[in-house]
Amino acid sequence: MILPKTFAAKPPHPTAAIGIFGGTFDPVHFGHLRPALELLEQLPLTEIRFIPCRHPPHRQAPMASPGQRLAMLELAIAEEPRFTVDDRELARSGPSYMVDTLASLRAEQGNGPLCLILGTDAFRGLPQWHRWAELMELAHLLVMKRPGEPLPQEGELKHFLESRCIYDPAQLAQQPRGLIFPLEVTQLAISATRIRSLIGAGRSARYLLPDAVWDDIRKKRLYSAPLFMPEQ
Ligand SMILES: Nc1ncnc2c1ncn2[C@@H]1O[C@H](COP(=O)(O)OP(=O)(O)OP(=O)(O)O)[C@@H](O)[C@H]1O
Numbered sequence: 001m002i003l004p005k006t007f008a009a010k011p012p013h014p015t016a017a018i019g020i021f022g023g024t025f026d027p028v029h030f031g032h033l034r035p036a037l038e039l040l041e042q043l044p045l046t047e048i049r050f051i052p053c054r055h056p057p058h059r060q061a062p063m064a065s066p067g068q069r070l071a072m073l074e075l076a077i078a079e080e081p082r083f084t085v086d087d088r089e090l091a092r093s094g095p096s097y098m099v100d101t102l103a104s105l106r107a108e109q110g111n112g113p114l115c116l117i118l119g120t121d122a123f124r125g126l127p128q129w130h131r132w133a134e135l136m137e138l139a140h141l142l143v144m145k146r147p148g149e150p151l152p153q154e155g156e157l158k159h160f161l162e163s164r165c166i167y168d169p170a171q172l173a174q175q176p177r178g179l180i181f182p183l184e185v186t187q188l189a190i191s192a193t194r195i196r197s198l199i200g201a202g203r204s205a206r207y208l209l210p211d212a213v214w215d216d217i218r219k220k221r222l223y224s225a226p227l228f229m230p231e232q
C-alpha cells in the first residue's frame, strides 16, 4: 500500500540541532570548512547554515561585495549537502547583529535546538556584541579552538563559559538553547586576512581554500591590484 504523503514523509529528527555559522567570509576558506565538517560528524547536527554578514558591526567593511562573498560560499559548499547558505543578513539593512539573526531563526524553528558556531577569537569578543546576554536565550554556542586563540582564562567570560559548559554532545539536542560546548577541531592556521594579503602581494592562495573559490577569486580579480592574474 502506498501511504499518503503526510504519513510517508519522515518528520525531522526531534532531537537534532541546526548549526549556525556566521562570518564575514571574505573569503571563505578551509579554516571554516574543515572544522564545520568535523562538527557535523561529531555532534547531533542535521545541517550547518553559513550566514554571511552584510555590515559587520565590529570591523571594517569587507573587501568583496555581499554578492561576491555569497557566490564564493555557494561554490565552497557545493559538494556537501548538509552545508547550506542562508542570505538573510545580506537582505537586511543596518548592522548585521547576530541577536537579530538568531531571533529570526528562532521564530522559524520554534523550540528546536540552534547552535551558534564561533571560533575562540570571536568568543573572546562576545561581551562587545550587541545585546550579547540575549544570545544564550536563543541558541547554544559551539566554540571551536582556533590556533593561537585560547579560551578566556580569567574574568567575566571565563565564569560565563564555566557556568554553561558541557562536554556531552547529546545535551545539545535535549534543550533548545543556553549551553556552551568547547570543541577541539583540526587546527588550521588559515585566516581570510592572510589570504587577502597574499593575493594583494601577488602570491597564490591555492590550497588554503577550495579550488572553485580560488578560481572564482582569480576570474573576478578579487583582493588584488587590477592587473593581477598570475595563474592564467
Ligand atoms: N582557521 C580557523 N579555525 C577555526 N575557526 C575559524 C578559523 N577561521 C575563522 N574561524 C571562525 O569563523 C568565523 C568567521 O570568521 P571570518 O569569516 O571572520 O574568518 P577570518 O579568517 O577570521 O577572517 P578575517 O581574517 O577577515 O578576520 C569566526 O567565528 C572565526 O572565529
Ligand SMILES: O=C(O)c1ccc[n+]([C@@H]2O[C@H](COP(=O)([O-])O)[C@@H](O)[C@H]2O)c1
Residues within 6 Å of the ligand: 021, 022, 023, 024, 025, 051, 053, 056, 057, 058, 059, 096, 097, 098, 099, 122, 128, 129, 130
Ligand atoms: O552581533 C554583534 O554585535 C556581532 C559582533 C561581532 C561579530 N558578530 C558576528 O560574529 C560572526 C563572526 O564574525 P567575524 O568578524 O569573525 O567574521 C559574524 O557572523 C558576525 O556578524 C556579531
